[in-house]
Amino acid sequence: MLAPGARGGYDRAAPGFQILLDMDVTGKVLSKKARRYQADALTQCALECFGTLKGRKMRAPLNQLILSTFYHEVSVRRATRALRQLKRTFADWNEVRVSHPAEVASALSSAPWALHSSERIVWLLRELVRFHHRSDLDFLHDLTAQQARSCLECLPNVPRPLADEVLLLSLQEAVLPVSATTARTCYRMGILDNPRPTVANQKQLQELFDEQYYVPVHLFFCDRVEKCCLPEAPLCEECGLAPKCPSARQNNQP
Ligand code: SF4
Numbered sequence: 001m002l003a004p005g006a007r008g009g010y011d012r013a014a015p016g017f018q019i020l021l022d023m024d025v026t027g028k029v030l031s032k033k034a035r036r037y038q039a040d041a042l043t044q045c046a047l048e049c050f051g052t053l054k055g056r057k058m059r060a061p062l063n064q065l066i067l068s069t070f071y072h073e074v075s076v077r078r079a080t081r082a083l084r085q086l087k088r089t090f091a092d093w094n095e096v097r098v099s100h101p102a103e104v105a106s107a108l109s110s111a112p113w114a115l116h117s118s119e120r121i122v123w124l125l126r127e128l129v130r131f132h133h134r135s136d137l138d139f140l141h142d143l144t145a146q147q148a149r150s151c152l153e154c155l156p157n158v159p160r161p162l163a164d165e166v167l168l169l170s171l172q173e174a175v176l177p178v179s180a181t182t183a184r185t186c187y188r189m190g191i192l193d194n195p196r197p198t199v200a201n202q203k204q205l206q207e208l209f210d211e212q213y214y215v216p217v218h219l220f221f222c223d224r225v226e227k228c229c230l231p232e233a234p235l236c237e238e239c240g241l242a243p244k245c246p247s248a249r250q251n252n253q254p
Contacts, residue, residue: 038191039208041244046213046220049240053215061137062093062128064170065152068162069120073113076223082108082117094135097125120157127156140166145173161197168214176214178202182221185229188247 059067063083070079089107090096096104104118129135131154140148145167152163164177178197186205187195194201209217228235236248 035191036208038189038244039205040210042189042191042220042241043210043213043217045224045240045244046216049224050216050219052213053219056215058172059170061140061148061166061170062135064166065124065137065155065158065162066093066121068165068169069117069124069157071165071222072162072226073117075227076219082114092135093125094129097122097129097135123156124158131155137166140171145171145175148173164202165218168218174206174211174214176202176206176209177218178205179221179226180231181226181229182218184231185221185225185241188229188234189241189245190247 066086067079067083070082073079074082085107086096086104090099090104099122101115101118101122104122105114108114108118125135128137132139132151137152140151143151148167148171149160149163152158152166153160161177161179161182164175167173167175168177178201180195180197182205183192183197183201184195186192186201191208192201192204206214224240228239229241234247236242236245239245239248242248
């Protein structure tokens with residue numbers, strides 16, 4: 001956990017809280033200190049949900065990519081269960097590849113997310129074999145981060161944030177994935193100047209967030225923030241960041 005007072009505190013009586021209260025919701029006049037304060041507040045919420053995840057088990061890159069496909073449909077817990085269900089039902093990823101998506105989905109759930117995810121996964125596995133003539137991504141371990149990202153981005157439905165998720169969670173690269181949700185939320189929290197998931201914003205966030213907590217911070221974005229910080233009409237009343245978010249105060253004004 002963050003040491004009390006380290007890189008900003010979260011106590012309303014602490015001097016840092018005044019920075020938050022004085023913040024411009026457009027994010028245009030924030031000092032670096034205020035941005036870091038907000039990044040630390042967000043990190044604290046992530047650590048309360050997930051802990052530091054220091055001793056977590058590392059998954060093979062393809063397993064992580066498939067798990068990450070589920071992350072953006074359902075909760076992290078449900079996604080982990082879905083990965084386990086697939087591994088129990090099918091002998092290996094090659095068997096999933098040659099199966100009909102509806103058959104894959106039936107091993108998971110009758111909910112629409114299961115069919116949607118299964119279609120993406122089967123397509124991804126087919127393209128993996130077509131491009132690389134194999135049903136794993138273990139060769140990524142032998143590449144640089146940039147090379148591994150490029151290989152992943154060649155696969156269907158693998159944009160840069162998803163590729164970066166595999167770099168962070170499977171290949172242990174110090175990369176903070178920045179999806180449209182991450183950028184939008186950081187903008188609304190006053191951490192970024194604009195809500196776009198650009199490489200420049202990713203660089204800025206990587207400097208503001210503590211590298212050792214990239215994993216819980218990223219999972220917090222996938223699991224909690226993505227479901228409530230919607231592009232239109234964000235569900236601020238359900239969001240754990242609301243007490244620290246200047247946009248929540250703005251959204252709640254009559
Ligand atoms: S409080 Fe509202 S605007 Fe702020 S991060 Fe949460 S959902 Fe987004």
